[in-house]
Amino acid sequence: MRFEAPETLDAAVTLLRGETGLARPLAGGTDLLVQLRAGFVEPDLVVDLKRIPEMRHITAENGGFRIGAAVSGAELGEHPELKRSWPGVVEATELIGSTQIQGRASLGGNLCNASPAADSVPAMMAAEATVTVAGPDGRRDVPVEEIIAGPGKTSLARDEIVVAVNLPPRPAHSGDAYLRFIPRTEMDIAVVGVGVSLTLDDAGLCTHARVALGAVAATPILVPDAAAALIGTAVGEDALTRMAAAASAACRPIDDKRGTKVYRIKVAGVMARRAAELALDRARSRS
Secondary structure: OEEEOOOOHHHHHHHHHHOOOOEEEEOOOOOHHHHHHHOOOOOOEEEEOOOOHHHOOEEEEOOEEEEEOOOEHHHHHOOHHHHHHOHHHHHHHHOOOOHHHHOOOEHHHHHHOOOOOOOHHHHHHHOOOEEEEEEOOEEEEEEHHHOEEEOOEEOOOOOOEEEEEEEOOOOOOEEEEEEEEOOOOOOOOOOEEEEEEEEEOOOOOEEEEEEEEEOOOOOOEEOHHHHHHHOOOOOOHHHHHHHHHHHHHOOOOOOEOOEOHHHHHHHHHHHHHHHHHHHHHHHHHOO
């Protein structure tokens, strides 16, 4: 195995493009290194991205934020403006692993590992985040929900890299939240994860909403019907009940050691309601 640590994005793309065998980018490495040690993957080339400056910074941009794909979860948790604007995204990232893992795990790595249960992904989808992808043909911005193609699979070409996660401006009277259910009290994989983001008008009616689920299908999924149940309402009891039902109806889970299909479908509705209530509280308190 060959290890390279380029200092520019162009050099990283060139390395990936020139490798005829299996190549893997490395952001935080908290998934890739485990896979290497377990023998699940045997790449011919590993390209460490952490020396590329634009992948290591959080930048306020166009009223929102641009987060380098190799920025660690610990760094997100220490950024006061980002936490204030998108608390759900930050909280989801902070659920990835232990304190030690937080020093390495990144949004870009969590996304590109392409786990159906990735904690940060439903939160980013609810936030309408996009990612900047770089490859031999230049750069393009892609909605987060278009990246994961299946368990362990992405829509990226073999010589493309996720450079940054882009979070949009946060409107007034808006809030987001991410909640998950796990079998243990911490450091486990989600049975269900739910991201919700919503915006209210001056009268308290919901004008925009997004609901995303993790661990209930082959990929994290957006649930337009759940969002539609909230839009145009004051997000009261009836709207929350309909939203929870829509979230459960969208689930296509599997049975595994963490939960049965029936259990996951039930829990999805419960967690979606709780996440919506938390997002609503945050929206009402945000001027």
